[in-house]
Every structure is written in structure tokens, then in C-alpha cells.
Amino acid sequence: MSCLCITGADIREFGAKMSGPPLVPMIHMIEAAAKPVVAAIEGVALGGGLELALSCHYRIAHSKARLGLPEVTLGLLPGAGGTQRLPRLIGVPAALELITTGRHVTAAEALQLGIVDEVTDQNAVDAAVKFAQSVEGKSLDARRIGTFPCPRPPDLDAVFEKVMKEVRRSARGAIAPVTCVQAVHAAVTLPYAKGMERERELFSTLFTSGQARALQYYFFAQRAVSRWSTPSGARWDTSKPRPVRKAAVIGLGTMGRGISVSLAQAGFSVVAVETQEKQLLEAKQAVSGMLERDAKRRGAPLAHGNIKYSCSLKAAADVDLVIEAVFEDMALKKAIFRQLSAICKPGTFLCSNTSALDIDELASQTQSPELVVGMHFFAPAHVMKLLEVVYGPRSSPEAVATAMQMGKKIGKVSVAVGNCRGFVGNRMLKPYLEQAFFLLEEGATPEQVDQVLEEFGFPMGVFKVSDLSGLDVGWKVRKADGLVVPDSTGKSARIQGGRRYSPLGDLLCEQGRFGQKTGRGWYQYDKPGGRVAKSDPWLHRFLEEYRARHGLVARRIDQQEVLERCLYALINEGFQILQDGIAAGPEDIDVIYVLGYGWPRHRGGPMFFADMVGLDKVLDRLERYHQLHPDVPGLKPCSLLRKLAAGGCPPIHRWREVIQKPHSQL
């Protein structure tokens, strides 16, 4: 009997010396044992834990147990026989799906797939003892998975070709899923012992890869962000959240609807407020539809009953927490915060879903500024996992802790960040976008820039994303900032406040090209609302005319320059954010970028990427680009980057020691 609850190998040991006996000889010993070995699985059997269970002759799982081979999510493959045994046990297609996605399965699904022999609601060990007694004396010949022939699909080559194509497409440059397919292919085409050798070879290649390092760093980073701290010393372990049972959402546009859905699904009582009856009704129908579709997809009960709709802010009088999600208009938000402060019961937390505006300015409108924080969701709010919790200089530790806990309860990964224009994510996006525009001025095309970024691993390049989210959004902000002005010759100004500015986005908006919604943007679409971006000859002519008008000579720009200028400008802002104390550590930035902005997980996040490239190299390239473009402050290396490079480029986990935290009034 062997009782299992194993999360797999200790991931922290991967970069160091591994302790304990090696797994492969152990699984061979267990499988070869003359006495029957029954695995009783409680909790989880993941990675090496499941591989160990697969070497047992029988597996009994508790009904709440979860099983899986998640190695691929760590940049690895199941290297203790998992890629050779699982296809022998459950067939090639099912094994490929589990191994290439790393998906966990419930005990019920494991039974259905044939991974376990029995599921019990009782104590798994007791059930396994009983099971062992029932099979006493039976031959084990048919129970040693390693001795099974691997089922061979009749159209083997076609099956693997199709899977490989699909895996390559969805992996977006990640090597582990592709290598997993190769290892399962070995299970089908080679005898067991040879297959194991092949598995070991492939595992070794992945084990030392940069991608595995990045994914393992990211695994811990995503968990580290919950241990938040602020520059004034407020911390996760000394700040107590207050319970929230009832919450209000103000403004039921796209974001407000998604937030209402998230809250209702997590069991909160929700008061959803929209000013006009017509919009309220539309929102109610949309939210109900979203809840129904989601309940159907998850096979979960409907959460309709949790939401009350109202046209009056007064409906928020007795809630514990409010999330305001109206348009990005400071005057409107301020008015709402003033009213909420008068209407809500004392102690109600007032949160804003603003993506960039000053939380402190909103707090100043209320009687209790310490209760105000930002809760910045990402669209679609009921799907995206990221939540930026923004503390202002007056937010109380209790308010931060409550918003962080609330985020966790609705299934988000919450990252606490300081208050500044754009917080962390959108602030870093600005220099990235700016470089993309400048590259167009200098001779690149949207297609070229997007292709380089997509090859790096982003699901969409910057111009496709801009078309998707709408060019008018940024235009409105730039107009409000006074940037959209002609120069003395009547042409759109390319220098604003002494720094280079590209009016390209403004000019497209003036033509009514707002992106997908109007069927034209940086690309063309077959109709307004169309999704498939096609190259647009009009845009290329427009760029040529623009360059001619401004005396710009197009040059050939290579992939490396596109990547470095976009990414290093973004990374440089990341260092500035760390230096300013807006993010507590590089992990916060990396989690925000992976979960909110499509940064490829197998590259760890922008700050990890900088560490991998080498801080001295990033510094050197930024210095070079800044020399060439002295009117672009975003390319001037930040002093923290200089300091880290001068200090011998310490590894990312040592950066916090170097970061000087500024004083704050929190």
C-alpha cells in the first residue's frame, strides 16, 4: 500500500542539487514488485506524484482528489515515465491532451479515462486496503503498465502531424508542449526501454532551458504577489481584511457587466447600478446572458439571484464595498465618489475601476479617503485573471487587504501597486506603443512590427491590439492631455513639450479609422466589427505621404531593432516603476504583464526577460538608442537599471536588496 498526496517534485530544487532518491529506479522497482502495490490518492497526485502512482498496480482515488501531469507548465515533460505509461494506459489522444496542456483532472474524470481503478468518498487508504484484499492472489502480469503495448492509432502519422500543428500554434514559441508530443511519439514507436531513454534525453534538453527557468520563476512569482507590501510598511501579514458580503457596481458598460458577473459567480450579493432605465435593462439582459452561458459551460448553478438592479446610487447605501466602473472621466468619477461618500454606510470601501486616473484625487472627494482604493480589472472582466489593486497615499492597509482578498475570492490574481498615471500595466504600455509609432515613422509597417512581436510570443502585435481595443480610446486621452495640436505650419506636431511625439494614431482617428469597430484602423476588416485583420494598401500610402510631408526618409528596420526598441522601452519603464516604489518587486510587474498584457509566460515577464538577456546588454542597447533618439526620454536608461548593471547585474531575486524604497505617507 502506498498513500499519495504528492504535488510532484520540489520545484525549488530544480535550480539546485536535488535531494532524495531518484524517481525512475524507484518506479521500476515498484512496478516490478511481486506483491501488489495499491496507490491510495488523497489531495493531489501531480507530476512525479502521478508518475509514482502509475507505477503501482492499482490506483484508488478519493473523490476530491486531483490528478495531472503539469510539468509542461513548468517548461518540462513528465520525465519519470509519464510520457511512456500514460498513453499505454489511456490511449494516445487522451494522454497527449493531458500531457501537452498539464490540465488537472478530477477523480471522476480520472476514473472515466481509466487512470484510476476506483473512486471513494471514504478514507482512500481504507478503501485501498479493502481493494487490495479483493485482488489478493490475482496475477499482476496485466497490471504493469510499462509492459503494455502502446495502442497505435491506425493513422499514426496523420494523428501526430495534426497534434503537432495544433500544439505549435497554441504554444506560441514554447518548446515544452512540442517536446511532450515528441516524447509520446516515442512511446508509440519505440519499445518501452528505448522510449524511456528518449524521454530522458528530451527531459534533459528541457531541464536546462531558459524557458523552464522562466516558467518556474513565474510559478513562484504568481504566488509571491499575494505577499504584498507598500513603501510605508503596510504588509499582507499584518493587515487584516474586513469581510465583504454585499457589493455594488456603478456603471454597467462592458467593464461593469463583467465585474458584476465575477462578483455574482463568487457568491457576493450585488447591487448593479446604471443611471438610465434603458441602459439598465440592456445591461440586465447582457449580464443574465453571460451568467447563463458561463453556468452552462462550467456545469455550475446560475447566480442570477445574487444581483439586484437599480437606477439609483442610493441602492448602494448598505453595501460593504462599491466598485465604480463608469467612463474614464475624472469629473464624472469625482461626482460619483462625492455622492457615494454621502450615501453609503460608514466604513464602506469605495473602489474605482479606473485604468489610469489618480486614486488620490478621487479619495479627496470623500469623507474617508482611507477607504478608497483602485480595483483595476482587465477586459473582459469576468474572464481575465488579473486585478491591479491600487493604493493611494491615504488608502488604509485594511482597504488594500480587503480589495486583495476580494480579488482572490473572485478568482483573480491580485497585485498591489502604487498610484501613478496608468499604475503599472498601462504606464509601461505607453513607451512600448510610442516606440511602435516611431518605428512606423522611420520606415516600418504595422504588419512588420506585429509579426516581430507575435514571433516573440505575444498573441497579437501592438497594432492588432490597438485595432481591437479601439484607437479612439487613446485619442480621447491624448486630446484631454492637450497633445493633439497642429504645429505653426498647420501640420500635426511631431514635437510636444520638447519630446518627440507621433500624431499617427490621431490622424487615423481623424479619418474615422477607430479599428475593428469601424472596419478600418491599422488594418482593414471585411466589415465594421470584423475580426480578421488584412493588410491595407491605403494605410501604406498614408504612411508614405506622412513621411514625405514631414521630410522623413524610410529606412530598412530589422527585427532586432523592432523588438529591442519596443520591449526595452517598456522594460526601462518597469525599472522606473520599481525605483519609484510603484511596484514592490519585479514579480509584481511580470505577473501583471503575463496575465494582463499577453506577455508570453515562457519568457517569464518583462523584468525576468531583462535578467535573462543581461542587464548590461539591455543598458547598452538603450544607451545606443537614446543616443540616436535624444528627444525620446523613454529610451534614456533609468538609474536603477544603471545601478543594477554597475553592481554586477545581480540575479532577479536579489534586485529588491538594491531597490531604494521612497518614503510614503501611508
Ligand SMILES: CC/C=C\CC(=O)SCCNC(=O)CCNC(=O)[C@H](O)C(C)(C)COP(=O)(O)OP(=O)(O)OC[C@H]1O[C@@H](n2cnc3c(N)ncnc32)[C@H](O)[C@@H]1OP(=O)(O)O
Ligand atoms: C525529476 C522530475 C520529476 C517530476 C517532475 C515534477 O513533479 S514537476 C512538479 C509538478 N507539480 C506541479 O507542477 C504542482 C505545482 N503546484 C500546484 O499546482 C499547486 O501548488 C497545488 C499543488 C495544486 C496547490 O495549489 P494551492 O492553490 O492549494 O496552493 P499554492 O499553489 O499556493 O501552493 C502552496 C505553497 O506550496 C508551494 N508548492 C506547491 N507545489 C510545489 C512544488 N511542486 N514544489 C515546490 N513548492 C510547491 C507553492 O509555491 C506555495 O508556496 P509559496 O511559498 O506560497 O510559493
